Amino acid sequence: MTDQNRPVLHLKDASLTLNGNTGPVRILQDITLDVHKGETLGMIGASGSGKSSLLMLMGGLEQATGGTITALGQDLTAMNEDALAHFRRDHMGVVFQNFHLIPAMTALENVATPLELAGVTDAFERAQAELDAVGLGHRSGHYPAQLSGGEQQRVALARALAPRPAILLADEPTGNLDEANGAAVMDLLFGLRDRYGATLIMVTHAPELAARCDRVVRLRDGHLLDDRAAHEAAE
Template sequence: MTNNDSPVLHLLDASLTLNSNTGPVEILHGISLDVRQGETLGLVGPSGSGKSSLLMLMGGLEQATGGRVAALGQDLTAMDEDALARFRRNNMGVVFQSFHLIPTMTALENVATPLELAGVKDAFDRAQAELQAVGLGHRAGHFPAQMSGGEQQRVALARALAPRPAILLADEPTGNLDEANGAAVMDLLFGLRDRSGATLVMVTHAPELAARCDRVIRLRDGRIDEEAAREAAE
């Protein structure tokens, strides 16, 4: 773990290049960024600016092709896939736009799965408590197909928070929800984050969600928009 003076997430000149049918495509260019313990950081910018790719680098879901990415003092760029998976399991919760629930498992089983993988003995009791926290204790035995989009995203939130991660990453968590459900999910997300003290990094297109973050980073063409950062500081 890290102390209060060290960044929870540290990126130094991080870049990402992916191969395509037409050759290499540079997605991110020289990103340097620190995120502090307990901070809520919003990543904003136009579509294709690299927001989700940057979030994936922070979570070790994409490997940087240049520079360094560290989380909780551990160098993610030096880890293989197995080590990255173990690190995420023990330290990170990830919430995606499209929920990614396991369709053949009940809500309770979906939330309990990461706890069981981590060897938590009271996995199902903890999972039930997390479902209660998001207002879905009564839906524990239901499958994803039996739930609305808003309910599925709440299950995904409960699953991400159940292991009590130090870092919570959210990629457009309200993107597939209507306005009312989106607002409810975001209230839950910030409330759960406050309860757990996790560091939250969130990709969003919604100005009202970005406004709730402690700090906002704007990306443009795979780079941090320094001009926007200067204007925000003035």
């Protein structure tokens, strides 16, 4: 397979089993899935179906206990924690439902931090440009506690996309927002994806968000049930 045809993400029989109080708990079972460059993939399913766990496997934030996961031609299942952290730093952006901003840092510092870690010389200039892009340039000196939920999520988006990642992972990015802020963040998310050409994989409960994806997969009880166009999944 040529590099041009190789999936950005390739999962083959990926499984995740964790130890619970009563013994092993099978979270994900035999997930086989390809995601291609520039694609937007939505992952839907009931709470507890394994959506967020699957996203964490894709980002190397959880280690698969079975099968293989390849991202950009690199085997994530063969990497240790340090190697995974470096891979995420260089190639992935992650947006969480709960923002995960650093409270003691300003919006500008939150966005600049991953750039500094990557050795970008103009980290603060780029961070300011990203805040401008999400409409928060005037709030760059504010701390997370001084920002609304919608503003915090926009800072989180700017932070995730500032390093220009090839892969963007989003876990319920509008889950903690009201309808108006959720719609604004959704528009920003897809606009920034188009601007930087990132491959977007997103967990969501929102039908309107899933409908904007190129493709949707559904999970139930740790199994991948189906794989279809977004407009069919939203019906």
